[in-house]
Amino acid sequence: MHTRREWAWGYLLIAPMALGLAVFYLWPIVQTLFLSFTESGVFGGYTWVGTANFTDLSVDEEMYGALGNTLLYAVLVLAGVPLSIVVAALLNVPGLRGLSLYRTLYFLPVVTMPAAVGLTWSYLFNGDFGVINHLLGYLGIDGPYWLGDPDFAIYAIAVVGIWSSIGYNAVLFLAGLQGIPRHYYEAAEIDGAGRLRQFLRITLPLLTPTTFFVLVITMINALQVFDLVYLMVDPKSPSLEGSRTIVYLFYEKGFVQNQRGLAAAIAVVLLGIILALTAIQFRLQKKWVHYE
Amino acid sequence: MRFRLPLALLAGSAVLIAGCGSSGETAASGKATISYAIWDKNDQASAEKIIAAFQQANPNVTVKLEITPWDQYWTKLQTAASGGSAPDVFWMNSLNVRMYAKGGIIAPVDESKAQGLPAAVVDGYRYDGKLYGLPHTVSIPALWYDKKLFDAAGVAYPTADWTWDDVKAAAKKLTDPSKEQFGILAHMWDQGAFYPTMIQAGGNVLSADGKKSGFDDPASIQGLEFWTSMIEEKVAPIAEVYADTDVITLFQSGKYGMFYGGAWLAATFWANPEVRDRIDVAPLPKGPAKEAVILLGLANAVSAKSEHPKESAAFAEFVASEPAQKILADAGGGALSLRDGTQEGWYKAFPSFHLKETYDASMPHGVPYPVSLNTAQWQDVQNKLLAEAWAGKRPVAEAAKEIATQMNEILAKE
Known part of the structure; x- marks a missing residue:
C-alpha cells in the first residue's frame, strides 16, 4: 500500500517531464488536429472548413507521390536493420581488441549534426565531382546524378539514412547480445551445435525483443524523414518528384506556400499512418518475438 | 529532432509568442x-x-x-x-x-x-x-562571361547590343565536349533568366492587373524555350547538373562561357583571386520583341x-x-x-568589372518582379512543372500551359 504522501512525491517527480510533454507534444498535437479542419491565415485567424483539407489531399497526386516515396524510404531503411545486427555481433566477439574505438566509430554518425551529414554526403554523391562517381569511373561505370535523378535520389538518401542509424541500432543490439546468458551457449556446445547453429537458434530468437524495439523506432523515424531530403535535394531539382517525403510536402505547403490548414491535415494523416503501422507491428510481435 | 521539428514548429508558435514580450522602451524620457x-x-x-x-x-x-x-x-x-x-x-x-x-x-x-x-x-x-x-x-541580373574561354574560341566579348542570337551563336562556339566545356549555364532561375526572356519575347508572367497567368502566351513559351533549346543542343549542361552543384560554383570552375547571374555577385567573384581577372559582366541581351530586365x-x-x-x-x-x-x-x-548617382563607390570597389555600363544599360528597361498576394503558391507550381520541362521529361509548351491552368486557379482564389 502506498500512502498519500508517497503518491504526492511520485507526481512531483514526474511533473517536469509530464509538463514538458504536455506543453511541447500534447498541446501541439491538439492544435494541429484543430488546424487541420481550418484554413489558417498567415498571421493567425482562421476559417472553419470542415474536412475540405482532407478531401483535397485525397485527390492530390503529390500527396500519393510523397506517400509512395516515404514508404519506399521506410522499407529501404528497415532492410538495413540486419546490418546493425551484424555490426553488433562483430563488436561482441570475445576478446576483440579496440572495442571502444570501433564502438565510437560506429556511433559517430549518430552524434553528428544532420546538417553536416547531409552536406558531406551530397558532396560524395555529386554527379560531376563526387567521390562515389569518381571511384565508379575506375570500374568503367559512368555514375548517375545520384541526387539529381528522380530514379536514384531516394535510394541515395536511404543509404545515408541507414548509415546514420547503424551506430544507434548496433548499440541497442549489443546490449541485447550481452543480455543473453552464457550458459545457453555452453549447453548448446555440449550438445554439439556449431557457431552458425548457435547464432540462428539462440542468438536470433533471444534478440527478438531488441529487434522488435529497433524495428518500431526505425520505422517511426523513417516515416518522418525530412532533414536529409531538405539538405541533400535542391528545391528546384527534377529529382524532388522522386524524393519528396510526406514531411517535406508538409513543409512545402505550410512554410513555403503558407497553407497552414492543409499542412496540418498532412501531419494528421501521417500521424494516423504511423499509429496504424505501429499497431500492426505490435499485433505481429506476438507471432515472432520471444521473451525469455 | 527529425520528427519533432515540423509539428512543434507549426503548432508550437503559440507557445513562442507567449514568450516574446514587447521590447520597446517607454517614450516618456x-x-x-x-x-x-x-x-x-x-x-x-x-x-x-x-x-x-x-x-x-x-x-x-x-x-x-x-x-x-x-x-x-x-x-x-x-x-x-x-x-x-x-x-x-x-x-x-x-x-x-x-x-x-x-x-x-x-x-x-x-x-x-x-x-x-x-x-x-x-x-x-x-x-x-x-x-x-x-x-x-x-538587384540587377546580368550576363557574366569568362574572358579566357572567349579568347580561346576567338569570340568577341558580349556588349550592350547583344541579342539572343548572339548568345546562341557564342554558346555554340564556346562549347567543347572534349574538354567538358559548355557555352552557357541554363539554370532554372526566375528573376534573371526565364522571366526576362519570357518578357523579352513579348510575353508576360502575370497580367498587369495580377489576375491572369501569362505562361500560356506563345511568346512566353518562346522565352522558356530559349533556355531548354540550349540544353537540348548540348551547349548547356543538363538539368541534373545545376541540382547537384551550385551554379555560382560551376561558373567559377572555368568550364562555362556565359552565366546569367546577379550583378551583386561582383563581391563574391572579386573575392576569388583566380576568377577576378578572367571574368567580366555585360547587360542582359535583348530579346526578339524588346529589352527587359527584372529589377x-x-x-x-x-x-x-x-x-x-x-x-x-x-x-x-x-x-x-x-x-x-x-x-x-x-x-x-x-x-x-x-x-x-550614388553608385560610384560600389563601381570603384570592383574596378575591372563593367558594372557601370551594366547598370546604365539595365535601369531604363527595368520591369517589376511579378507578384500577386500569395506569389509563393503559384511559384511552387511553376518550379515543379518547369523542372520537368528542364529535365526534358515534358515539352515546354505543355508544361507552360499546365502552369497557366493551375496558376489561374490559384489567382482566382486570391
Missing part, C-alpha cells in the same frame, strides 16, 4: 529604442555605419540591429508578427509585402520619400494604392504596431535617403544602392 531586422550578414558593416549616421542626426533614438539568417527570417518574422511583436523596422521583399500589408502588420510609408527612386522597384511595394516599404537596394529591390517596412512609429518611419526614410545610399555603395558589399 524622450528617448526611443527601435529594432531593425535584416537577414544578410554581408550587409552588417554598412547597416552599422548607416545606423551610426542616423543616431548622430537623431541623438534621442537608438537603433538595435538584429540579424536573422534568411532560412529563419520569414518564419521568425511571421511568428513575431502574429504575436504583435514584430521589429519596428525590417527588411521586406516584394514577394512578401502584399501579404504583410493585407495582414495589417506593416504601416504605409510616406510616398514623397520614394521620389527619385526607380518606379520598377518602388511599384513592387504598392498595395491597395498605398506604398508599404521604402526601397534601398536594387528587385529590398525595402524597409515599418511595423504597424511599433511603439515609436515616428522614429521608425524616420529611420526607414533615412536608409532610403542619399547620404545613407552613399554609405551603402561605398561599403562595396553585395548590395547595390538604388538612388541614381
Whole structure:
C-alpha cells in the first residue's frame, strides 16, 4: 500500500517531464488536429472548413507521390536493420581488441549534426565531382546524378539514412547480445551445435525483443524523414518528384506556400499512418518475438 | 529532432509568442529604442555605419540591429508578427509585402520619400494604392562571361547590343565536349533568366492587373524555350547538373562561357583571386520583341504596431535617403544602392568589372518582379512543372500551359 504522501512525491517527480510533454507534444498535437479542419491565415485567424483539407489531399497526386516515396524510404531503411545486427555481433566477439574505438566509430554518425551529414554526403554523391562517381569511373561505370535523378535520389538518401542509424541500432543490439546468458551457449556446445547453429537458434530468437524495439523506432523515424531530403535535394531539382517525403510536402505547403490548414491535415494523416503501422507491428510481435 | 521539428514548429508558435514580450522602451524620457531586422550578414558593416549616421542626426533614438539568417527570417518574422511583436523596422521583399500589408502588420510609408527612386522597384511595394516599404537596394541580373574561354574560341566579348542570337551563336562556339566545356549555364532561375526572356519575347508572367497567368502566351513559351533549346543542343549542361552543384560554383570552375547571374555577385567573384581577372559582366541581351530586365529591390517596412512609429518611419526614410545610399555603395558589399548617382563607390570597389555600363544599360528597361498576394503558391507550381520541362521529361509548351491552368486557379482564389 502506498500512502498519500508517497503518491504526492511520485507526481512531483514526474511533473517536469509530464509538463514538458504536455506543453511541447500534447498541446501541439491538439492544435494541429484543430488546424487541420481550418484554413489558417498567415498571421493567425482562421476559417472553419470542415474536412475540405482532407478531401483535397485525397485527390492530390503529390500527396500519393510523397506517400509512395516515404514508404519506399521506410522499407529501404528497415532492410538495413540486419546490418546493425551484424555490426553488433562483430563488436561482441570475445576478446576483440579496440572495442571502444570501433564502438565510437560506429556511433559517430549518430552524434553528428544532420546538417553536416547531409552536406558531406551530397558532396560524395555529386554527379560531376563526387567521390562515389569518381571511384565508379575506375570500374568503367559512368555514375548517375545520384541526387539529381528522380530514379536514384531516394535510394541515395536511404543509404545515408541507414548509415546514420547503424551506430544507434548496433548499440541497442549489443546490449541485447550481452543480455543473453552464457550458459545457453555452453549447453548448446555440449550438445554439439556449431557457431552458425548457435547464432540462428539462440542468438536470433533471444534478440527478438531488441529487434522488435529497433524495428518500431526505425520505422517511426523513417516515416518522418525530412532533414536529409531538405539538405541533400535542391528545391528546384527534377529529382524532388522522386524524393519528396510526406514531411517535406508538409513543409512545402505550410512554410513555403503558407497553407497552414492543409499542412496540418498532412501531419494528421501521417500521424494516423504511423499509429496504424505501429499497431500492426505490435499485433505481429506476438507471432515472432520471444521473451525469455 | 527529425520528427519533432515540423509539428512543434507549426503548432508550437503559440507557445513562442507567449514568450516574446514587447521590447520597446517607454517614450516618456524622450528617448526611443527601435529594432531593425535584416537577414544578410554581408550587409552588417554598412547597416552599422548607416545606423551610426542616423543616431548622430537623431541623438534621442537608438537603433538595435538584429540579424536573422534568411532560412529563419520569414518564419521568425511571421511568428513575431502574429504575436504583435514584430521589429519596428525590417527588411521586406516584394514577394512578401502584399501579404504583410493585407495582414495589417506593416504601416504605409510616406510616398514623397520614394521620389527619385526607380518606379520598377518602388511599384513592387504598392498595395491597395498605398506604398508599404521604402526601397534601398536594387538587384540587377546580368550576363557574366569568362574572358579566357572567349579568347580561346576567338569570340568577341558580349556588349550592350547583344541579342539572343548572339548568345546562341557564342554558346555554340564556346562549347567543347572534349574538354567538358559548355557555352552557357541554363539554370532554372526566375528573376534573371526565364522571366526576362519570357518578357523579352513579348510575353508576360502575370497580367498587369495580377489576375491572369501569362505562361500560356506563345511568346512566353518562346522565352522558356530559349533556355531548354540550349540544353537540348548540348551547349548547356543538363538539368541534373545545376541540382547537384551550385551554379555560382560551376561558373567559377572555368568550364562555362556565359552565366546569367546577379550583378551583386561582383563581391563574391572579386573575392576569388583566380576568377577576378578572367571574368567580366555585360547587360542582359535583348530579346526578339524588346529589352527587359527584372529589377528587385529590398525595402524597409515599418511595423504597424511599433511603439515609436515616428522614429521608425524616420529611420526607414533615412536608409532610403542619399547620404545613407552613399554609405551603402561605398561599403562595396553585395548590395547595390538604388538612388541614381550614388553608385560610384560600389563601381570603384570592383574596378575591372563593367558594372557601370551594366547598370546604365539595365535601369531604363527595368520591369517589376511579378507578384500577386500569395506569389509563393503559384511559384511552387511553376518550379515543379518547369523542372520537368528542364529535365526534358515534358515539352515546354505543355508544361507552360499546365502552369497557366493551375496558376489561374490559384489567382482566382486570391
